[in-house]
Amino acid sequence: MKNLVIILLAALSLPNILQAQVRYATRNGHVSFLSETPLENIEATNDKATSVLDVSSGAVEVAVLMKAFSFEKALMQEHFNENYVESDKYPKGIFKGQVTGFVADAIGKPGTYPVSVKGDLTIHGVTKPVEANGSIMVEPAGTLKATTKFIVSPDDFDIRIPGLVRDNIAKQINVMVQIDYQKL
Amino acid sequence: MRRGKIILIVLVVLGAIAGIYGLWEYDRGLTDASDEKPVDRLDAVALLNAFTNDESAANAKYNGHAVQVSGLVKDASGPENGKMTVMLDTGDPLSMIVCEFDDPAMTRPVPGSQLTVKGFCAGFNLDVLLQRCVIVE
CATH class of the missing domain: 1.20.5 (Single alpha-helices involved in coiled-coils or other helix-helix interfaces)
Known part of the structure; x- marks a missing residue:
């Protein structure tokens, strides 16, 4: 009877063992964006993105504080926070998605692996699907360096640009992500 | 005429x-927080608790405003991208008060030392982030 209980418990926990989570994380991810227009280029960077990547399932989540984006000029930063993304009301930008093209077997095999990522991006209280290509570099030390870039449109996230500065802000904003993951 | x-x-x-x-x-x-009057003066544990207990209320009170925080230095790093980062201990192994200084030449505080900083609160994302900080004492 005792052996039967042990066998049953082992059988029940087998799927969990087989799908053991291999998780990587950071609290210093780099997210930047660039708006290019003939009138001016506006760039902002954020070096405090948090992210968790579950290599076994491909699930990935990235979160940034909107106020943590640094601009070259104070006026740009104030307009971004107060008028465009309303960071008092919507303090975080969050991406939840799935990475494909990278499997747990790749860990321990240094090299660069092309991947694609697909998921939902929430900014300004609006959630939209996002899909992008990127890469994950497995470094000899066992850390992962993930990079991707994609384009977002302020209109898609109900971010209204006043007419006076409409020509100064691109309709398509380039977003760059570079995250150095450490194993949890 | x-x-x-x-x-x-x-x-x-x-x-x-x-x-x-x-x-x-x-x-x-x-500009850094030198000339700003802080909306609150509290220790690192109390600031983290404010966010973990009621993030919306803490966002409303602190985000975008200067806050003065005291605590023990857990770690310091940088300069990276022209910034020094000092982490204040909160007693929670997963969350710290992260203080960013725009002065890459500043003397790095020693872990374990007591520090009071003033900076602009950017919110809570695992850690509470203070930016454009200055050392008060």
């Missing part, structure tokens, strides 16, 4: 002042 000339000169001077102000405002850089 003379009156019209005076009005024209006044308008030109006012226009020039407005233009200079506009340029100054456009080019204005980010």
Whole structure:
């Protein structure tokens, strides 16, 4: 009877063992964006993105504080926070998605692996699907360096640009992500 | 005729002042928290608790405002991208008060030392982030 209980418990926990989570994380991810227009280029960077990547399932989540984006000029930063993304009301930008093209077997095999990522991006209280290509570099030390870039449109996230500065802000904003993951 | 000339000169001077102000405002850089009056003075544990207990209320109270925080230095790193980062211990192994300084040449505080900083709160994302910090004592 005792052996039967042990066998049953082992059988029940087998799927969990087989799908053991291999998780990587950071609290210093780099997210930047660039708006290019003939009138001016506006760039902002954020070096405090948090992210968790579950290599076994491909699930990935990235979160940034909107106020943590640094601009070259104070006026740009104030307009971004107060008028465009309303960071008092919507303090975080969050991406939840799935990475494909990278499997747990790749860990321990240094090299660069092309991947694609697909998921939902929430900014300004609006959630939209996002899909992008990127890469994950497995470094000899066992850390992962993930990079991707994609384009977002302020209109898609109900971010209204006043007419006076409409020509100064691109309709398509380039977003760059570079995250150095450490194993949890 | 003379009156019209005076009005024209006044308008030109006012226009020039407005233009200079506009340029100054456009080019204005980010300043640190030196001259800001903090909305609150508290220790690192209390600031983290404020966010973990009621993030919305803490966002409303602290985000975008200068906050003065005291605590023990857990770690310090940098300079990276022109910034030094000092982490204050909160007693929670997963969350810290992360203080960013825009001065890459500042002396790095020693872990375990007591520090009081003032900085602009950017919110809570695993850690509470303070930016453009200055050391108070």
